[in-house]
Amino acid sequence: MRTAIKIGGNILQWHFPFIKIFFLPHDITIKLQNSFTDDFIGTLDEQSIQRAKDELNEDEKNRQGAVETFREWVIQQQWLKTPTDTRFLLRFLRPKKYSQLESRKAIEQFWRSRSQIPEWCSNKDPRDPVIQDVLSKGFVMRLPKADKDGRIYLLQRAGCMDVDYIKNKLGGPDAIFKTFSVIVDWITMDPRAQVNGMVGILDLTGYGIQHKLVLHTMENIRKMSSMMQSNPMRVKGLHAYNLPPAFEAVLALIKTFLKPKLRDRVRTHGRTLVSLYEDIDMSVLPKEYLPDDYPCWGTLEEIIEYNKQEILKQPVVDHIMGLTQGDYGVDLKLKPSGEDVPSESFRKLNVD
Structure with missing residues (x-):
């Protein structure tokens, strides 16, 4: 007021x-x-609402107070330019279990990382023909079906793309990683992912030394690790399937950039899918990854088309373009030293 x-x-x-x-x-x-108001309406299903309450200490009463406290702090920071609507701020409060201090750190890290990787994170338009073309190749996709715990899955097929196409048609790997960033932004919009978490699957079938030299340079590994860790998401697992020798050193290097908790959630699987089946809800996988007649959402081709169409829906386009084509970001020259610590952080539970 x-x-x-x-x-x-x-x-x-x-x-x-x-x-x-x-x-x-x-x-x-x-x-x-009146104080800041927006058109926020909760859309979580009953299972997710209960998990938010049990694991994140979220209910309708404390959610509103936490968002208002967080918003007021954000507005006061001259060095930070960011959306302040409830939907956006919740994506930082939820994975940080409503700790005001940790949420402040997270939103700074989010914008700091994006400011440092403009070639992947700025001017993103899901309607861009290049992004649509990369999606058509099936390099990265959101799997349409959530698992029984409500978790959202992301599938990346690092060896599916022709190296000459990457170098000659795309002019390098930046368009691929920008497309990856678009899909992550889309997943992060989903309240179920904010509450229940996300699981990543990396299929390395077809990945060779040429892919390593083009995609996974030291600089790209550093950027990818920064983007992964700055994205406000409850990452519940990272699974690498069909790991070839060319990728073993890449994975070892990636893990050195990860925080211990996330590092412990990295799993490698052999050249059969049996081990992967034991760790995830296999019904979320495309038909090509499953035994014959196993129930699933659809084929790789159908899931690719689903991704291409879903990111063209106006709310998704508006959100992603709004984040990446505005003047949002951090100006650390304006940030005062010895910034204050929040007086209240709300109850923080030891639940991941």
Whole structure:
């Protein structure tokens, strides 16, 4: 709420959380304005609502207060430009279990990382013919079906693309990683992913030394690790299937950039899918990855088409373009040293 008071004398602004008082010349006028409101409506299913309550300490009452506290802090930071709607702020509060301090760190890391990798994270338009072309090749896709725990799956097929196509048609791997970033942004929009988490599957079938030299340079590994860790997501597992010798050193290097908790969630599987089946809900996989007649959502071709169509829906286009074509980001030159720590962090549970 903002309170404006006119009173003779000088202009003075006195600021408290959600209250601003202005002293202006001459007569006294009091004006009240409602605090920030948006059109947020919760869309979680009952299972996800219960998990949010049990694991994240989220319910309708404390959610509103936490978002308002977080929003007020964000608005006060001149060095930070970011959306402040409820949907966006929840994607930081939820994985940080409503800790205000950790959410502050997360939103800074999110924008800092994106500012440092503009070739992957800026000017992203899902309608871009290059992004649609990369999706057609099946390099990366969101699997349409969530598992029994409500987790969302991302499948990356690092060896499926022809190296000459990457070098000559795309002019290098940046378009591939930008497309990957588009899919991650789309997944992060989903409240189920924010609450229940995401699982990544890396299929390395067909991956060779030429893919390594083009895709996984030291610089690209550093960028990818930064983007993965700065994205506000509860990553519940990373599974590498059909791991060839050419990728073993890449994976070992990637793991050195990861935080211990995420590093412990990396699993490698042999050249059969049996081991992968033991770790995930196999019904989420494309038909080509399953035994004959096993129930599933569809084939690789059908899932690729699903991804191409879903990211063209207007809310997805507006969200992704809004994040990457505006003036959002951080200007650390404006950030004061010794920034304050939040006085309340809300209950933080030891549940991952």
